[in-house]
Amino acid sequence: MPLEHAANGDLGEGVDPVLEPNGAATLAIQGLKSEVDFGRRLSSTASLQEPPLLERRFDPTLNSPYGSAPCNAMPETNYRQRNSVSYLGRLEYLRGDVPVDDDSELPNKVPHRLTTTDIEILRIQQVTELPPRAVRESLLDAFWTKCHPWTPVVDRSWIDERSPGTTSLLLQHAIFLAGSRVSAAVPNYPSEEFYKKARLLFWMGAEDDPIINVASACLLQWWNPEGPERVSLDTSSFWVRVCVGLAYQVGLHREPNGKPDAGLRKRIWWSLVTRDCLINAGHGRPRAIDLKLADVSPISVSDFDGVTASADLFAAYVGVSCILGDLTQSYLRKQGLQEQKKSLEDRLFRWIKTLPDHLQLCRAVEGRPLKSYDFEARQLHVQYFTVLVILNRPLDPTLAPSTASLLASSYIAGMFEDFMARDELRYLGPIFTFYCLTAGMAQLSCYRYSELVSLAEQNLNILARALEELSKRWPTAVGSLKHLMDIRGKATQRPHIGPFPDMCLPSTTAQFFSDFGPDLCRMWHLIHQRLPQATNFAPRELEMAGILHGLRTPNHHHLDLDIPTDVTAQHMMNNQPPMGTSLEPTLLQPQEWFGPYAMGNWLMTDWDQGSLGW
Numbered sequence: 001m002p003l004e005h006a007a008n009g010d011l012g013e014g015v016d017p018v019l020e021p022n023g024a025a026t027l028a029i030q031g032l033k034s035e036v037d038f039g040r041r042l043s044s045t046a047s048l049q050e051p052p053l054l055e056r057r058f059d060p061t062l063n064s065p066y067g068s069a070p071c072n073a074m075p076e077t078n079y080r081q082r083n084s085v086s087y088l089g090r091l092e093y094l095r096g097d098v099p100v101d102d103d104s105e106l107p108n109k110v111p112h113r114l115t116t117t118d119i120e121i122l123r124i125q126q127v128t129e130l131p132p133r134a135v136r137e138s139l140l141d142a143f144w145t146k147c148h149p150w151t152p153v154v155d156r157s158w159i160d161e162r163s164p165g166t167t168s169l170l171l172q173h174a175i176f177l178a179g180s181r182v183s184a185a186v187p188n189y190p191s192e193e194f195y196k197k198a199r200l201l202f203w204m205g206a207e208d209d210p211i212i213n214v215a216s217a218c219l220l221q222w223w224n225p226e227g228p229e230r231v232s233l234d235t236s237s238f239w240v241r242v243c244v245g246l247a248y249q250v251g252l253h254r255e256p257n258g259k260p261d262a263g264l265r266k267r268i269w270w271s272l273v274t275r276d277c278l279i280n281a282g283h284g285r286p287r288a289i290d291l292k293l294a295d296v297s298p299i300s301v302s303d304f305d306g307v308t309a310s311a312d313l314f315a316a317y318v319g320v321s322c323i324l325g326d327l328t329q330s331y332l333r334k335q336g337l338q339e340q341k342k343s344l345e346d347r348l349f350r351w352i353k354t355l356p357d358h359l360q361l362c363r364a365v366e367g368r369p370l371k372s373y374d375f376e377a378r379q380l381h382v383q384y385f386t387v388l389v390i391l392n393r394p395l396d397p398t399l400a401p402s403t404a405s406l407l408a409s410s411y412i413a414g415m416f417e418d419f420m421a422r423d424e425l426r427y428l429g430p431i432f433t434f435y436c437l438t439a440g441m442a443q444l445s446c447y448r449y450s451e452l453v454s455l456a457e458q459n460l461n462i463l464a465r466a467l468e469e470l471s472k473r474w475p476t477a478v479g480s481l482k483h484l485m486d487i488r489g490k491a492t493q494r495p496h497i498g499p500f501p502d503m504c505l506p507s508t509t510a511q512f513f514s515d516f517g518p519d520l521c522r523m524w525h526l527i528h529q530r531l532p533q534a535t536n537f538a539p540r541e542l543e544m545a546g547i548l549h550g551l552r553t554p555n556h557h558h559l560d561l562d563i564p565t566d567v568t569a570q571h572m573m574n575n576q577p578p579m580g581t582s583l584e585p586t587l588l589q590p591q592e593w594f595g596p597y598a599m600g601n602w603l604m605t606d607w608d609q610g611s612l613g614w
Helices: 003-007 035-044 076-083 116-124 133-147 169-181 191-204 210-222 236-250 262-283 308-331 337-353 375-392 403-421 431-448 453-470 476-492 507-513 524-530 541-550 552-556 565-573
Strands: 015-019 025-029
Touching (some): 133 169, 210 236, 210 262, 337 507, 431 476
Antiparallel strands (some): 015 025
């Protein structure tokens, strides 16, 4: 069936929309002319002739960073034709003096056809059945507000600008899956059903647009039904590699110069990079992406159609995620951390000092009181303090715990306490179980000191309750909670070695805390009372005096940035300077595999050595 017919809502002969008694919508397929006809409907049409979800235009005042973003709709036929060409880079080492277009599509390409068996399987699995209108709209709203800011891989024109009945079924089920993972459970419409239908459509090849395939596969990472302790074909670790393989085929790792969907391509690419970094941190497994082979420029406001708030949030998220991924990777390399620590510190310092004001936690006045509560800003700072915990832990576990790690982990506990008070844990992704575990491990080192146990116990109880609540949605939390409680049991049986550890917070480390006050940190006052008098926080005025310009990475290590110098210069000429987010070197080296709890040896083996030092 020609696409222009679908755009007019013409579903073809023998195909009638049917509303079930419960309000669910299905597509009655009475007499298909061919397998190709059905395949095209699965790819380019929805299950309904008049689905309200696809007809409505979103109110610009919708409480979403993307509520007012304009959509640049493109003709569907041209869009699909452009995206059907695979990327090949072999001419880089095969090119001769005769020009060759290695990216052109081969002639007489045979279109993908669903077999009769394929169609019967799809019928049995009821892939054309969608939830009722109210459920669809609820799930879609949850997706735009809670998932899309962190994984902006769906172009709004795929939903808003399509005529009735022209939205991919694969995309719809993937969006409903993601929305359901950050919503209260809907009776009769569990997340698993959306996942199974989307997975089947994906592996059947029902969607013929590779960009939509990549975006949908990205969203399937929200299912994640198993903890990292088990081998699974359904976890985010598996799907991120599927996505990356497709992304390389499509050429998303190359700068999309001149492409009308350049912003979308960049958002998908950096979403994959971020997921790859976080999975590396949370699981300790090799990365799927080598940024040294990519030349995609950093995220800019133009990639979000001029919506500055959305671009700021995503750019900050990508930046701190890349730092976390590089940090945990460096721990897994022999003699890797000390060589990279200064660079990582520089990048993290630049990240926090260039963070947009609306994403800052505290007001820039005496005492650093908290700003009004902002859920997205809190999530970013949980990542920031997680980096500080790991970055400052002592390499020798027999040493006193790190003062910086104790402060940072106490901040994390304070933010999780806020999440629970507002019933927002259900909106958090599975990586937050790793942040809980990291903070809890740091707090456990206080059990050796009699005057720190009480505060550490309060923080640990918060983190344990958070993990218990997260485990209802994310099985990843089960292993983390068990491991934390196992170590807690051992720690309580050991004698104290003193009232306090030696407190030390050098000015170079104190700079990382200078933008924060004591409101979220239970250990703030106790630790600062015991710091040597000579220890002072670095004045904020140093930033204005040019301290940022002294950072080594931006000025002297262009080759370490994952963006070639000529690409960066080109963006400067186009008045598109890179954001203040650091997307610097990735340490893609062979790694050691994690232990029985799927966490890195750098995080888990200290107790086996007789002590736990942070």
